[in-house]
Amino acid sequence: METQLSAARVSIRKGKAKPFWYGHPLVFSGAIQKVDGSPEAGECVDVLDQNGNRIGWGVFNPHSDYRVRLLCLAEENAPDYAIQDLVKRRLEEAVLVRRSLGLPSDETNAYRLFNSEGDRLSGLTIDCFGDVLVVASSALWVEKYRAEIEAAMRDVIKPRVIVWRQVNAPLRQDGVSEIIQTISEETVTVRELGVNYQVALGAGQKTGFYFDQRENRALIRSLAHGRSVLDVCCYTGGFALNAARGGATNVVAVDSSAPAIENAKANAALNGIEDVEFICADAIEAMQGAEGANLVVLDPPKLARTERDLHRAIPYYRELNKAALECLGTGGLLFTCSCSAAVSVDLFLEMLRDAAHDAHRRISLLKITRAAADHPLVPAFPEGDYLKCFLVAVA
The missing domain is CATH 3.30.750.80 (RNA methyltransferase domain (HRMD) like)
Structure with a gap:
């Protein structure tokens, strides 16, 4: 049975409380007017607005810019601090x-x-x-x-x-x-969309697999029939394997990580898929040497962890997407992604515009997708909207 804590109180500055009433979970130090009591790291605290009204309770952390993570709103009528x-x-x-x-x-x-x-x-x-x-x-x-x-x-x-x-x-x-x-x-060994994957749970990125792209992998499967597909930054091979299942005439998957390529090859073998070529190579070099692709999937790792990284990330996104567009002729499709929350939709579209100009291609935006539905967002926390994917056609 858990020990009931006597919560200290964190009071929010005047004019700063509205996001927390609406469910924003992160109380930055600059939003705090005062702390009553001496809460230790990880201790439960009440969060009050400037008038002393109880917004809810959360956990305190004096070592973090996220001074309080708000876990429960008062209106939920849940047991306090449990x-x-x-x-x-x-x-x-x-x-x-x-x-x-x-x-x-x-x-x-x-x-x-x-x-x-x-x-x-x-x-x-x-x-x-x-x-x-x-x-x-x-x-x-x-x-x-x-x-x-x-x-x-x-x-x-x-x-x-x-x-x-x-x-x-x-x-x-x-x-x-x-x-x-x-x-x-x-x-x-797990299944996603009927495709089997072998996952080492103590290794790899995230928890071992990128579930956020599941619905996008289904989209690529639906577009792949009769197309020559190039999957760049393929990691475990999810897009490539779904393209093969969707009836692509040719599939090439590229990643700069040798372990990732070996894992992708093993996943192809696990599914009896033999018509995918896996290449360990630099993304841009692979695209510059590619011929005949008319569907390119470009899903690089996170390039901008914060807004401070954008001055380096955007030029590289531009270079990547220029190389991808140069692979494609009229009627070709590019499915290009950013998993960086710091990169907004508008900023990515500006980059795509510039990359198309650099590549001497005319493009049309067909669809914008995001993370799969098992990655819900709270409207009060737009910062959680990190994955954006863009399907464009080359005219």
Whole structure:
């Protein structure tokens, strides 16, 4: 049974409270008027507006710019400061949402179960790999209450295994000094859209797989019939394998990481797909040497972690997309992505305009897509809208 805490109080400055009333989870230090009491890192605190009205409660962190992560609004009538009860409640809500999306299913047994701010617990991400759950911990409070979180997961989901992965950069930003690299030999085979993937849960990016592109992989499958497809920055080969399943006449998948290419090859073999060529090469060099492609998928890693990185990221996006467009002739399609929250839709479209000019191509925007529906967003937290993908046609 959890110990009930006597919460300290954090009062918000005049004119700064509205986002928190609406559910924005991150209270920056500059929004705080005063702190009553001496809360320690990870301790529960009440959050009040300038008139003393209780907005809700969250966890305090004197080491972070996110001075309070607001976990529960007062209007929810949830038990105060009961972390395990709250996590259980949020997990039950998340499960209902995924069930409404048809997850899991016979075709897909791996997906995003819990999406941090989008499921109203900032810093906690959980991916489901069949009967295995992988936690991506990116906040001090998640580390502090690991036992309570795992207990809630076992109570609601009843997984066979829980793998706990610490996300280095945000944890260091949150003042966590001791970060232990996950050592897990757990390897699972999972299905997404009827395609099988072998995933090493203690290695790779994120939790081992990028679930956010599932619906976009389905889109590429639907467009691939009769086309020659080039999948650039292919990682585990998801776009390439779906293009092959969709009836592409030729598929080439490129990544600069040799381990990623080996993993993608293994995934192709797992599915009996033999007509994909995998190449370990630099993205731009591979595109400059490509011939005959009429559908290019360009899904690079995060190039801008913050707005401070944009001055370097945008020119590289432009160079990448110029090379991609130069591969394509009239009637060709480019599906190009950014997973950087700092890159807005308008900024990316400006970059595409410039890249098309550089490549002497005329393009039309056909569609803008985002992360799959199991990656929900809270309207009060637009910063969570990180993945943007653009389908353009070359005229």
